[in-house]
Amino acid sequence: MPEDATNKRQVLDELDAALEDPIHRRLLQSFIGDDPVASMEEELKKILLEALADET
Amino acid sequence: MRLSSLRIKGFRGFADERVLDFSPTITVMYAPNSYGKTSVSEALEWLLYGTTWRVDHGITRDEYKGSFRNCHVASDSECFVEATMKVTDDSFVRVKRVLQENETSQLLWPDDPIPSWPYMTVDTVGAGRPFITQHALKGLLLSSPSDRFTGFSRLLGFDQLQLIQESIVRFCTKPSLPSRVLEARTQVQALLDAVAKQPSLSALSRLLQKGEGKLALSKEALEGTCLVRVPEGTQRDSLKPQLLRLRSEKVAKVFSGHVRIRVIALSALLTPSTLRERASHVLSSEVAEKLAAARLLKDSESILAEDKFLELGLMLLAGDQKRVCPFCHQQLDPEVAEQVRQRRADLGTRSTIMSNLRQSNEGIVAALGEMQHDLNAAVAGTTSRAADLVKSEVSLPLLGTLLASESQARFLKNITDAVTGIRSMLDKLNADCREVEQETQRIIGTVNNFISSGQDIVRLKQRLDVVVDELDEGSKLLSEWEPRLEEAEQMLSHELDVRAQTEDVSVMIQCLDGWQLLSRVFRINSIIDSLKAMKQATVQFVSAKAEEIVSQRFTQDVQGWYLRITTPADPEVGFSGFCLPHNVDGSFKTNMIQVKACSFGTEMRSAVSCLSESKLNALGLAMSISTYLASNSPFEFLVIDDPIQSLDSGHETQFIEVIGSLSSELGRQVILLSHNLDWLRRVRDRIPSADGAYYEFTGYTASGPTILEQSWCRWQQRLAVVEASIHSDTCTTVLLQQLEGEVRVIVGLIVAALSEKIRHQSMSTRNLGSNDVQKCLLECGVPQGLRTRIVETFASTDPAHHDQQGYSPDRSRIRSYCNWCRELANWGHL
Numbered sequence: 001m002p003e004d005a006t007n008k009r010q011v012l013d014e015l016d017a018a019l020e021d022p023i024h025r026r027l028l029q030s031f032i033g034d035d036p037v038a039s040m041e042e043e044l045k046k047i048l049l050e051a052l053a054d055e056t
Numbered sequence: 057m058r059l060s061s062l063r064i065k066g067f068r069g070f071a072d073e074r075v076l077d078f079s080p081t082i083t084v085m086y087a088p089n090s091y092g093k094t095s096v097s098e099a100l101e102w103l104l105y106g107t108t109w110r111v112d113h114g115i116t117r118d119e120y121k122g123s124f125r126n127c128h129v130a131s132d133s134e135c136f137v138e139a140t141m142k143v144t145d146d147s148f149v150r151v152k153r154v155l156q157e158n159e160t161s162q163l164l165w166p167d168d169p170i171p172s173w174p175y176m177t178v179d180t181v182g183a184g185r186p187f188i189t190q191h192a193l194k195g196l197l198l199s200s201p202s203d204r205f206t207g208f209s210r211l212l213g214f215d216q217l218q219l220i221q222e223s224i225v226r227f228c229t230k231p232s233l234p235s236r237v238l239e240a241r242t243q244v245q246a247l248l249d250a251v252a253k254q255p256s257l258s259a260l261s262r263l264l265q266k267g268e269g270k271l272a273l274s275k276e277a278l279e280g281t282c283l284v285r286v287p288e289g290t291q292r293d294s295l296k297p298q299l300l301r302l303r304s305e306k307v308a309k310v311f312s313g314h315v316r317i318r319v320i321a322l323s324a325l326l327t328p329s330t331l332r333e334r335a336s337h338v339l340s341s342e343v344a345e346k347l348a349a350a351r352l353l354k355d356s357e358s359i360l361a362e363d364k365f366l367e368l369g370l371m372l373l374a375g376d377q378k379r380v381c382p383f384c385h386q387q388l389d390p391e392v393a394e395q396v397r398q399r400r401a402d403l404g405t406r407s408t409i410m411s412n413l414r415q416s417n418e419g420i421v422a423a424l425g426e427m428q429h430d431l432n433a434a435v436a437g438t439t440s441r442a443a444d445l446v447k448s449e450v451s452l453p454l455l456g457t458l459l460a461s462e463s464q465a466r467f468l469k470n471i472t473d474a475v476t477g478i479r480s481m482l483d484k485l486n487a488d489c490r491e492v493e494q495e496t497q498r499i500i501g502t503v504n505n506f507i508s509s510g511q512d513i514v515r516l517k518q519r520l521d522v523v524v525d526e527l528d529e530g531s532k533l534l535s536e537w538e539p540r541l542e543e544a545e546q547m548l549s550h551e552l553d554v555r556a557q558t559e560d561v562s563v564m565i566q567c568l569d570g571w572q573l574l575s576r577v578f579r580i581n582s583i584i585d586s587l588k589a590m591k592q593a594t595v596q597f598v599s600a601k602a603e604e605i606v607s608q609r610f611t612q613d614v615q616g617w618y619l620r621i622t623t624p625a626d627p628e629v630g631f632s633g634f635c636l637p638h639n640v641d642g643s644f645k646t647n648m649i650q651v652k653a654c655s656f657g658t659e660m661r662s663a664v665s666c667l668s669e670s671k672l673n674a675l676g677l678a679m680s681i682s683t684y685l686a687s688n689s690p691f692e693f694l695v696i697d698d699p700i701q702s703l704d705s706g707h708e709t710q711f712i713e714v715i716g717s718l719s720s721e722l723g724r725q726v727i728l729l730s731h732n733l734d735w736l737r738r739v740r741d742r743i744p745s746a747d748g749a750y751y752e753f754t755g756y757t758a759s760g761p762t763i764l765e766q767s768w769c770r771w772q773q774r775l776a777v778v779e780a781s782i783h784s785d786t787c788t789t790v791l792l793q794q795l796e797g798e799v800r801v802i803v804g805l806i807v808a809a810l811s812e813k814i815r816h817q818s819m820s821t822r823n824l825g826s827n828d829v830q831k832c833l834l835e836c837g838v839p840q841g842l843r844t845r846i847v848e849t850f851a852s853t854d855p856a857h858h859d860q861q862g863y864s865p866d867r868s869r870i871r872s873y874c875n876w877c878r879e880l881a882n883w884g885h886l
């Protein structure tokens with residue numbers, strides 16, 4: 001029915017705009033591919049390892 | 057796509073093949089209970105989607121297993137549903153779904169397997185299904201608010217939205233962490249636990265529990281606590297050495313032995329495998345051959361001496377014109393000079409070879425030296441890894457007094473065993489290494505003197521391999537002991553701290569040491585904790601989007617159709633909209649949809665619990681129509697199965713208007729199935745202009761239903777229309793032709809009715825010819841005169857006759873036809 005509700009990319013863009021934390025936005029931007037959860041987990045690993053190495 | 061015809065065989069209630077043709081407007085099917093009506097709807101659903109709502113939502117899936125195949129059909133018999141769909145005015149597709157083993161099916165177009173329906177795109181696959189069925193209506197309305205949310209998301213197309221939310225919630229709820237991060241968190245947690253155990257560090261512990269936000273204050277508190285324990289005037293960057301000194305002084309008072317027992321982690325640059333590789337290169341058979349060759353030319357010195365002697369002779373020969381020897385004064389033969397030159401040239405060649413061999417030997421000596429150096433370094437590295445432990449041997453008796461409790465016995469045994477085993481290993485390794493070194497030095501001497509046979513190189517290689525093996529074993533032994541000794545060292549350190557009362561000092565040192573890691577782990581924890589906020593933000597975002605769709609646009613649509621089904625006499629009690637419930641704090645409850653209802657302006661608890669069955673039925677119909685119309689379904693037909701259950705006569709009539717609107721206003725093809733014969737008659741009477749198709753299921757056997765096609769309008773109604781039209785002044789020639797054609801249909805309907813009444817035989821009125829009519833009337837006993845007149849109508853009512861030369865429509869002739877029709881009906885008392 002509602003075209004805006006079924007358009008995945010548009011929904012993600014709108015959600016991205018609603019998120020304030022830059023880390024959350026970075027994670028959301030990795031919501032891609034056939035397995036977006038795995039993709040986000042991969043990005044989270046990168047973020048955490050950067051924090052562990054104090055690269056942030 | 058509009059449905060043109062449907063062929064069913066072996067599916068559900070249809071054992072034998074049946075074919076149904078569909079009107080482009082409305083097709084009505086009447087069937088008493090259990091006559092296969094719902095099988096038609098399910099056949100179509102299965103053809104479109106490969107499954108049915110009933111099977112998909114069955115609580116016990118096993119009971120539905122195998123239910124697609126008709127029980128009278130053999131398992132190897134064909135079971136299929138085939139539809140011909142009209143795509144455009146002159147384009148049709150014929151698609152067939154064949155049931156296969158294990159409830160799977162294959163779609164064929166027209167005879168080739170295809171993965172999905174033609175003209176279906178990704179967007180249309182999930183679009184609202186063109187079916188309104190009682191069980192689906194109830195399922196949607198009477199489900200829990202959360203199941204309703206899922207159902208609505210699918211129907212209204214925001215399942216993508218829900219999918220995004222589910223994925224993010226799943227990710228945020230239990231994120232997978234890398235092992236390095238987990239290890240760091242474990243280390244920091246151990247440190248925090250250690251701080252929490254020290255009463256003198258309680259203030260620090262409280263601040264640390266608050267995480268990253270209080271990190272700066274925590275650091276202040278730590279340094280403040282440390283400063284109290286160290287000499288006045290100590291700078292903050294000197295805290296750690298001062299604390300270490302403080303601890304050492306206190307520990308020395310209770311224990312004077314050497315207490316470092318851990319082995320150093322493996323970081324040797326030269327691993328045994330590297331050494332082996334290098335030895336293979338330096339001590340190779342090629343090197344041995346070179347040395348043997350060099351030994352054969354050990355007379356290099358004499359070669360050089362002879363060379364110099366011959367050089368001198370040649371110089372003398374060149375300077376003496378008389379060619380007399382300066383030593384013996386004999387006359388020299390010119391040939392002798394040539395022989396000397398030749399001899400010297402040969403020596404020159406041998407000298408070059410010798411020089412090369414010398415260089416080669418120098419290289420071998422250097423390589424042997426480097427190899428020995430590497431071996432010594434590797435052995436020294438291994439020895440130094442365990443140096444502290446070995447030195448602790450002298451302190452073992454003291455350690456025994458420190459680790460005296462039963463629980464500490466294991467640690468003491470570990471230390472003792474490690475000292476014994478590792479010391480023995482190191483002694484042997486060092487002794488063998490020294491032997492190899494001596495042998496290497498000896499071989500270097502022989503190589504320098506060109507007396508090495510090459511065989512000693514082979515023997516050295518064998519001895520060196522033994523030492524490298526020992527080195528390998530020793531390295532493994534140390535690695536095995538490392539964790540156990542580290543544990544023992546911690547226990548020992550703790551015990552020393554307890555006795556020296558320096559536990560808090562040790563924890564302070566650990567804090568100073570681990571502060572960088574602690575601050576990074578706190579940052580990591582903050583990131584992980586913040587995922588809860590991300591989850592919450594996502595849920596609120598999705599809920600807000602869903603509410604926008606459900607409570608505004610969808611509510612308006614549903615309310616529009618709902619009001620069309622209501623009657624003026626209905627009380628002001630009914631559906632008032634959809635909403636997503638909120639928590640007390642104003643946030644949305646996760647994934648719930650409520651159906652609201654009002655009674656004379658007062659909001660009720662819930663439509664589901666407060667409205668009557670008939671109202672809920674009307675609401676379900678309105679919801680199904682709204683979702684279907686709003687969807688991007690490629691199917692322009694709507695199958696409505698038994699829609700008027702629990703509706704009274706007034707609401708039944710209202711719903712007929714809804715069907716009319718769907719057909720005429722919205723141009724949808726409607727397929728209506730019901731067991732209510734009277735209501736279906738009213739449908740046809742109230743929407744005569746649809747001129748749809750009408751089927752009656754008049755019987756049911758094991759082979760399937762008996763299906764008769766009947767006229768959309770009854771003959772009386774059609775005849776009345778024709779009679780009224782020919783009396784009209786505005787009746788044109790074209791209309792007269794159409795009326796004449798209509799008479800032919802009316803004759804067919806009356807003859808079919810007579811056949812059923814007198815012969816008890818049903819007759820299809822489709823393609824009825826004059827011979828069929830003649831035969832039927834004869835068998836029914838219709839008088840000859842009347843029979844002849846009725847058959848005569850076929851002379852001009854067939855549209856084919858209208859093209860013949862000399863044909864023209866005639867009002868009086870049509871009037872006569874109408875009279876004959878009435879005469880035949882009166883004769884048969886129809």
